[in-house]
Amino acid sequence: MKIRRLLLLLSMGFFAATSGASPELPQYADEMHLGVASCASSTCHGSIKPRQSTKVLQNEYVVWSRLDAHQGAYQTLLSEESMWIAKNLGLPNAHEADVCLDCHADNVAADKRDSRFQISDGIGCEACHGGAEHYLMSHTDPSQSHEDNIADGLYPTDQVETRASLCFSCHVGHEDKIASHEIMGAGHPRLGFELDTFTILQPAHFVVDGDYEKAKWHADSVTVWALGQIEAGRQSLRLIETHLDTGNLFPELSLFDCHSCHHPMSDLKWQSQERVGLPPGAVRLNDAGLVMLIPLSKVLTGSSDEFENAARELQLTTYQNRNKSQSIAKLRHLMDKLNRRVLEDRPDDRQLLSNILAMAKDGDFSDYVAAEQAVMAIDLLFSYGDQRQKNSDWLDQMYEAVADEDVFDPFVFQSVF
Ligand code: HEC
Ligand code: HEC
Ligand code: HEC
Ligand code: HEC
Structure with missing residues (x-):
């Protein structure tokens, strides 16, 4: 089964197109x-x-x-x-x-x-x-292939890796352009993104039909979600590398969780989070690009310990302004491993869903950015089978709990599960 999937991906040119140097973004x-x-x-x-x-x-x-x-x-x-x-x-x-x-x-x-x-x-x-x-002139010629x-x-907007780089370049930030804290401070909305959800939200001007499947890379939502999460993790690390070690007293604040600084002092919501592992009063990195790799690691490798340790190490070394390169290298290595696993074997949507729900019940998503990623993932995973219809009231309740980030209450969110 695994081998068949690999062969299929090979025949679709997946590795040929993704293992080489990534193409330059259209803008550059x-x-x-x-x-x-x-x-x-x-x-x-x-x-x-x-x-x-x-x-x-x-x-x-x-x-x-x-x-x-x-x-x-x-x-x-x-x-x-x-x-x-x-x-x-x-x-x-x-x-x-x-x-x-x-x-x-x-x-x-x-x-x-x-x-x-x-x-x-x-x-x-x-x-x-x-x-x-x-x-x-040439792309309408029927003898011209997608590769041509x-x-x-x-x-290549069809490939997940290159599509993610493209969308992330504006929706998450990129080495050469970023919705900086200065821009946010001036009034720009915070950016939140998930590849599969936003692909679905963008009014589709293409249909994945027989012709499409023959010519282009395609996969079901769960695979796109999983690969998109891995790309989001990689992009977070690139942004941390390029925008954090600037030597300024305050690094680029938009890479941190906005709400770790922005909320009224009377609204005490700090709680110890195993995922983050920082003391009270610490500014947390925005880990929206990493958090969903925890359930993904659990489902694909049976354990998320290694990943969580490396992510905590990244939070700590950032907080203590120590060298981050080891934790970044470790996370990259684990992401590469996850990437290979996703391509070998589509992660099971039921197992993913039950892992994410269990984490939500345990209060693991007490930061808004993490809750936002969890909600998008749960919505997507509920789309399989008739789950969505059956649970529509409950889904509404979940959305209600994340509707306004300024009044987001982690305990209310946890109580939904
Ligand atoms: C925000 C990014 C974005 C913009 C803007 C955009 N597209 Fe697309 N387009 C995509 C994505 C993503 C796909 C799906 C992946 C693929 O087929 O490569 C796609 C697919 C297509 C396809 C392939 C359909 C198929 O069946 O193979 C065509 C044709 C296309 N777009 C034309 C256009 C045209 C014309 C415009 C401008 C009027 C446009 N696109 C604007 C992202 C975009
Ligand atoms: C060149 C930068 C750029 C790229 C590339 C880009 N986007 Fe966007 N996108 C934007 C901006 C800016 C907006 C907000 C537009 C506005 O409201 O003025 C937006 C809006 C959207 C929206 C609507 C969001 C909402 O809140 O209604 C969706 C969905 C979306 N983008 C999906 C995508 C996807 C999927 C891709 C990759 C295929 C992509 N975008 C690539 C800049 C970009
Ligand atoms: C790194 C990319 C990036 C940069 C730089 C950026 N924007 Fe945006 N902007 C976006 C995206 C993406 C959205 C849509 C957010 C969403 O809906 O998810 C957006 C949304 C907005 C909105 C809200 C639009 C709406 O429909 O509610 C305004 C206003 C805006 N941008 C203005 C600006 C201005 C002014 C600048 C320059 C000072 C700027 N942006 C720079 C990416 C960027
Ligand atoms: C390390 C703490 C820290 C983080 C993290 C942080 N900010 Fe800020 N932010 C500040 C400080 C300090 C100011 C300046 C406050 C002032 O002038 O009163 C500020 C100002 C702002 C303002 C202007 C507020 C005003 O009163 O005009 C906005 C909007 C803002 N930040 C949004 C964000 C967003 C969005 C994020 C996350 C992407 C974020 N901030 C992350 C510390 C932070």
């Missing part, structure tokens, strides 16, 4: 960006209705322009809220500031913008699919 790659107008004609991706005659729906532009939040991301920079944030940061405005455009538009360098490119298009097709300079398109500069 070499290709020219031709602009949304180049994709939007009614015979290309601008059909009003989905079509059957070709492999893709051809209404991608219409879905994106009418339903997708990415289309409006540049417009957001013109809002009063954005102007307020910009003013607080001492910027003349938001819609011309690279620090905002980097995540709210397809902010490629000036010499990568072709004549029809407009920054006001927001997060257009090429912000995710890569500059179309070399694939625009990728060789021509199409970004």
Whole structure:
């Protein structure tokens, strides 16, 4: 069974495409960006209705322009809220500031913008699919394979690892762009993300059908969730490496759990957390990218001890401003191992669910960021079978407990389980 899955993944080119160097993100790659107008004609991706005659729906532009939040991301920079944030940061405005455009538009360098490119298009097709300079003409040729398109500069949004890097670059932060505490302090909302949930939340402009399955990497939600969690963990470590050891008295605070600093003093909610292992008064790292790897380790390897020890060590070395490289290396090694296990054998959704529920019952998710990840995972895992329908009242109750992070009460959350 395991071997069959491995062979299947091999035949889908999974390892070939993921073991090599990761492709550059569309924003930083070499290709020219031709602009949304180049994709939007009614015979290309601008059909009003989905079509059957070709492999893709051809209404991608219409879905994106009418339903997708990415289309409006540049417009957001013109809002009063954005102007307020910009003013607080001492910027003349938001819609011309690279620090905002980097995540709210397809902010490629000036010499990568072709004549029809407009920054006001927001997060257009090429912000995710890569500059179309070399694939625009060829990618409709039926003899052209998905791999050929990728060789021509199409970004592999189908692969979990590369899709995660893409989405995380704006939704979690990236070595070169980050929603810093300065931006948050100026009024920017906190960012929270989970790959599979957000993939489902983004109005789909693709269907995974027979053609798709033949040409592209695909997997069920649990596998995407598990691989997405591993990528989130890896991204957290990269951010810690690039943004924490800056030598400033205060490192980049957005990498810590916001609520470990921000709550009224009268609202005493500190409790000893085995997962974190820090004393009262300590600032905790935001471990949203690590917390779900605990149940995943339990299900895939029978124990999460090693992982939890390494994660605690990372919290402690950060808190004590000691060298973190050993704990980071250990976590990376464990994540690589988990990654291999997921590819060999899909984690069992029932076991995952019961592990996460047990942790929630034990009060292991007393930080909002951890509770948020748990809720997204539970919702996803309930989608299997008829669990979701049967438990809809209970799910509502769970969502209610995380509806407002400012009044989140870990004991109320725990009592739901
Ligand atoms: C270039 C940066 C960028 C990339 C890449 C990106 N996003 Fe976004 N995304 C944003 C911004 C900015 C918003 C908020 C737009 C607004 O409301 O103005 C957003 C909004 C969303 C929303 C709506 C969220 C809500 O609260 O309604 C979803 C869902 C989403 N993104 C999913 C994804 C997924 C999945 C990927 C990867 C395939 C991705 N995004 C890639 C920047 C990006
Ligand atoms: C690291 C990427 C990143 C940077 C940098 C960034 N944003 Fe955002 N911003 C996002 C994402 C992602 C969202 C959507 C969050 C969600 O809904 O999950 C968002 C949401 C917002 C919202 C709320 C939109 C809504 O619909 O509620 C505003 C306003 C905003 N950003 C303005 C700005 C401004 C102004 C700047 C520059 C000072 C900026 N952003 C810089 C990624 C970023
Ligand atoms: C926020 C990122 C994002 C944006 C913006 C975006 N896409 Fe996509 N697109 C995806 C993801 C993720 C997939 C699914 C994975 C895949 O098939 O590569 C996808 C799939 C597709 C597919 C493949 C469908 C199939 O059946 O193989 C087409 C075609 C496509 N997008 C066209 C567009 C066009 C045209 C635009 C602009 C109007 C656009 N996309 C904007 C992320 C994005
Ligand atoms: C190490 C502690 C610490 C962490 C962690 C932290 N902050 Fe802050 N934050 C501060 C301090 C200190 C200020 C400045 C408060 C003041 O000026 O009164 C501040 C200010 C702010 C403000 C402006 C408040 C105001 O009164 O105008 C916002 C908003 C904010 N932080 C959001 C966040 C978010 C979102 C996160 C998590 C991503 C976060 N903070 C993480 C310590 C922290």
